[in-house]
Amino acid sequence: MxxxxxxxxxxxxxxxxxxxxxxxxxxxxxxxxxxxxxxxxxxxxxxxxxxxxxxxxxxxxxxxxxxxxxxxxxxxxxxxxxxxxxxxxxxxxxxxxxxxxxxxxxxxxxxxxxxxxxxxxxxxxxxxxxxxxxxxxxxxxxxxxxxxxxxxxxxxxxxxxxxxxxxxxxxVPQATGVESKLSDIRLLGQSNSGPSLLEQLDRAMPAMPERVVVTGAFFDTQHALLKSLEARWPGAAIKVIIDPKTVALGGRPKGLRSQFVDARELWSEQAAHYLHAKALLLDFGGSHMLVAGSANPSRPAWLGGERANFEAMLVRPNLELASSRFARDLALGFSAPAMDDSELRAIPITHQESENDDETPSAPVRIVALAAGTSKVMIPRSESEEFAEFVVHMEDGSHTAPAALERSEDREAIAELGEKAPAVRWLELSGRSGRLLRIIVHHDDALSRGVARSYRTALRDALAGLDFSGANIESLIQQIEKAIFDDPEQVVLPPSSIGRPGSSKQTTTAPVRPASLAVHIGETASTRNSRRKRLLQSGSLLEVLDALIYRLGQGLPKSAASITESQPLSEEELVGTEHEEATQEPVAPLPLQAVDAVRKRLKQVVSRMIKQLKAAQNETRPDLRVAKTRTCAVQLVAVLSLVREFRRLRHLPQWRQVGGFIDSETRQDLLSQSMVILFGRSQGIACDVRADDSEVQEFEELGQVRALLAWLAWDIGHSLLKRIEPMAQKAKKDHLVAAYAYLYELLPAIAVDEEDAMQLSSSVRMTNTPTADEGANGENWLNYHFKIGWEVATAPAAAYPDQEGIKAGDLMYVPYSNPPQFSVVIDVTAQDICLSELDRERRFTRFAWRPESQDRALLQASG
CATH class of the missing domain: 3.30.870.10 (Endonuclease Chain A)
Incomplete structure (x- = not known):
């Protein structure tokens, strides 16, 4: 590097x-x-x-x-x-x-x-x-x-x-499980969700810094980042290196402890060049940390919120200053003299809150895709309603005379490009208001030329080419079912030590709880991900699995044959028009017979998955049990991904009237059986998925299983926010307690793993009902449950004790468990307390902690 x-x-x-x-x-x-x-x-x-x-x-x-x-x-x-x-x-x-x-x-x-x-x-x-x-x-x-x-x-x-x-x-290669020599290099990334850059930096720091140097080209009007640093690190001396000639200072520095340093005095040989670098150098006394990348020292860049920037920064802890010229240059700021008030007052003020705060462009830019062999550009009604004509701009810089936009039955704008369509680069739309809209035309055939076509790419293209008729979707399910269940030999075999005389089986059924949470760059996520690898390395199941998780997860496009015809509104065009039902439904309803065939096929896939799980659990030979369990883990990821994609499809206009493809009973059965068989603490088989190789802490598919099962619990409607009423009927109370047990089992491990947390988040967002209210509910569910997962994952052994007022649904420490485990309370009396272990119940005498011989296995529903 x-x-x-x-x-x-x-x-x-x-x-x-x-x-x-x-x-x-x-x-x-x-x-x-x-x-x-x-x-x-x-x-x-x-x-x-x-x-x-x-x-x-x-x-x-x-x-x-x-x-x-x-x-x-x-x-x-x-x-x-x-x-x-x-x-x-x-x-x-x-x-x-x-x-x-x-x-x-x-x-x-x-x-x-x-x-x-x-x-x-x-x-x-x-x-x-x-x-x-x-x-x-x-x-x-x-x-x-x-x-x-x-x-x-x-x-x-x-x-x-x-x-x-x-x-x-x-x-992009998968991260390996080999031990790293530079395990402390990390990425900080900010999007519109998740922790801010500053929160992530806090989690990566070993201690409070003694001295800090900040440099950047843009500051917000309130100097929010500097104030946050001063509040978080009250003992740190903070220097801010700026170039007074080019810096966008935002506002006059007021009430700041931080001192500004003139970069021209510090780096005189580079004074003629625009200071555009963005970085922090932290001095902890015995070590230094360099944080460098795209983020200016401003509120949108570092503190998140409604106006958050998308940013990327790289963290280099324990950096030797002698190894980096840039770090050495920044370190000069620690002892550099501060600028006086007159010098600061001489700097022009921009009064900008963020990089994009100045006037909005008069003509926004949008994108359309032009399929091979077509000459019509379809522009959504929401974007084109006020425009009447367009000008075509060609690759050679020439342009055509204005031409009238046509309109489809759904009021989409249609720009006919004619025989010169392959040479068109962009369009300019105009109307009576004087506003303009510029459309970049992407040519699908040109963008796909020269791309190496692997088997995986061919499969994804084949999936993308399917249209939405019931027959084709049933055929797709048949292909996926065959790949999932009939081609399992690609799964990694268990290590040779398993099943050998004298070899000990791993008995811990739950992972050791991490000491801290760092969703993006923290110690736990980095360490854990660096020691994960796939069970599945090659074969048709891998291709289908990747296609389900990545390709279908991005949304099935229209088939090439249907692009030239008038189509119902897409998901993209539905934004902001959810209540205009009359014009958005398919013209002709789909045959009920085709819909029923899809439903039966999906139910068959779920039933077959449950049978596979039971067969693995009932296997008595240790080596075969491990092999079957690992195969089941990969198969379950594929089945859950398939269920997720069909839950997403129900929102598309073509399918909304059919009412969905997978009923709640089938989804609940898949969730309950998977949780009991995999994670039950008495006979759960998840321990057989974990590696006894010291270089591999956990296989990737087990984390994916957790994330997708948590998504399925959300999709069914399970939530830790639902109150368990003491006087509720027993069946209802048992149902809620079981849901609590599932979520408390899954969330701690998900919350501390970047990839699994991201998969849960994206799954909830892509399958959520496309309305503002439901979108907000989904985000609230994620935020609350990630918080709970983090609290449980980091709780000390003494947390959640038996105490007065404990009730059904509460979490309680399992006495003498090592590593510490917490279980959900099923019921409680003055004398004893009953805890769920998913596949059995355990009853204890209260406060004495003498396990009674009253364990009883939970009956599994017939598959």
Whole structure:
């Protein structure tokens, strides 16, 4: 890994290298510079699949200036405007191939200045086959963060455009389970949900810093970050390095303990260059921590909230100052003299709260996708209602005369491009109001040329090509069922030590509770993920599993044959129009026979899964039990993913009237049986999924099972917020207690694992009812249950004791359990208390803790 700011050059990294794909994120960009310089270098390096994610406001401003408009966007590369609550502000460059990835994380925009003239900070990580596991882990976290950002754009972008970005993930390697030599390098990432950058930094710090240096080019009007740092670190001396000539100070510094330092005095040899780097250097007395990347010292960048930026920062704890020129330069700020009040008053004030706060562009930019062989661009009614005509702009810079927009029956605008459609780059819509709308045309066939077609890609394309008729979906389920249950030999075999005479079986049925939570970059998540690997390494089941989790999870697109015809409104077009029912239903209802066939097929898949779980539990030979259990874990992930996707499909206009495909009884049976058989503390088989290899703490699929089972509990309606009334009927009380037991079993492990928490969050969001109220309810459920999971995961052994007032549904420490376990109270009297262990009940004499021989196995419902 190259140290920050030590002569790093993206263009130099491309020289003589070969990559298959690239993805660059940027706040603003000089798109002609990208096309004429960077893209040419990428193509010379054999990168045929290139994607740029750019802040949508800045993208619109680029289009307002003719000399800054791109010519090749949508054809030679995918340009995706990204909308964020504040600003889309990360600066990441990912170069990927099958054997090697190169990653740049820094402060540089995709501009000529950012690449060659400004004072920037950038970290370069080269991830090859023999790369340090910490680097692979950072790369994996970066891709997870990019996926999360892309998820927020699903209602704005065509599926084929999103797929252009997601394809790059096929080249990103999984983090290995090998012990890392640099395990403390971490990523901080901010989106519109989850903890803020500052909260994540707090979790990564070993102690309170004694001295802090901050540098950046933009501050909000209230200097909120500096005030937060002063409040959190009251004993720290804080210096802020700025360039008075170029800094956007936001407001006059008032009431601050922090002292400002003139960068021109500190780094006089670089005074002519724009100070654009963003970083913090923390001194803990015996060690230093460098935090560098895209985030300016402002509220939107660091503190989250309603106007949060999307950002990416890299944390380098225990950094030797001598190893990094940039860190050494920052360290000079510790002892540098502070600017006086007259010098501060001489700095012009911008009065901007965030990077995108100045005037809104007169013409926003949107994206459409043009399928191969078509010449009509369909523009949603919500975007095009006030526009009457359009001008077509070609690749060579020429444009046509204004032409009238046509209208579909659903009032979508239709722009007919004619025979020149393949050469069209963008459209400009206008109307009587004088407003303009610019549409970037992405050509699906051009973006897909040159992309290596693996079996997985072919499968995903085949799935995407299916239309929504009942017969085709039933065929899809049949294919997936066959791959899930009839091709299990690809699952990793159990270690050879299992089943050998004298070998001891792992008896712990629950993971050791972590000491702390760090959803994005904390010790537990990093350590755990770096020691996870897949049970499933290859085969058709892996391809179907990945397709379900990743491809279908992004939303099934329209089939190519249906694009040219008038279609009901899509999910994207439904936003803001949920109550206009009359114009959004399919014209002809689907045959009930086809819907029933899909329902029966899905019920059969669930029933077959439950039988597989029972067969694994009833296996008496230890080696076969382990093998069957591990196969079941992978199969269960696929079945739960399939259930999730059909729960999402019920919201599409084509399917809303059928009332769903999987009834609540079937879903409840799958949840209950899976929880009892897998995680029951008496005979649960989840312990057989865990590895007894010291290098592998847990297989990836077990975490996915937890996240998907927690999603299924949410989908059924289970919640820890539901009160268990003391006088409720026994059946209702037992149902709620069981739901509590399931959630308390799943949530602690999910809350402390980045990937599993992200999967639960994305599953809830993609299957939630598409209304504002239900969306808010889903977010409230996630926030509350992640909080509870964290509290249980970090609770000391003495937490949740038996005490006066304890009641059914409460959590209680299981006496003498090691590691400490907590169980849900089923019922309680003055003399004894009954606890749930999922597959049995245990009754104790209260306060004496003498286990009585009153255990009774829970009866499993017949499959």
């Amino acid at each position: 190259s140290e920050t700011n030590d002569g790093i050059s993206l263009l130099a990294a491309l020289k003589g290298a070969k990559f298959d794909a690239s993805l660059i994120t940027t706040f603003n960009a000089t798109l002609p510079f990208y096309e004429e310089v960077v893209l040419r270098r990428l193509q010379a390096a054999e990168s045929r699949h290139n994607v740029v994610l750019m802040d949508s406001v800045q993208c619109a401003r680029s289009w307002a200036t003719p000399s800054l408009r791109p010519r090749l966007a949508g054809s030679a590369y995918a340009l995706i405007p990204m909308a964020a609550p504040g600003a889309f502000h990360p600066k990441i460059c990912l170069l990927a191939s099958k054997k090697r990835c190169a990653l740049f994380i820094g402060s540089h925009n995709l501009t000529l200045s950012g690449f060659g003239f400004n004072r920037e900070v950038t970290t370069y990580i080269d991830v090859g086959p023999d790369a340090d596991p910490a680097h692979k882990l950072v790369l994996s976290h970066v891709w997870s963060l990019i996926r999360e950002w892309l998820r927020t754009q699903e209602d704005k972008l065509a599926p084929s455009v999103l797929e252009a970005a997601h394809r790059i993930g096929e080249l």
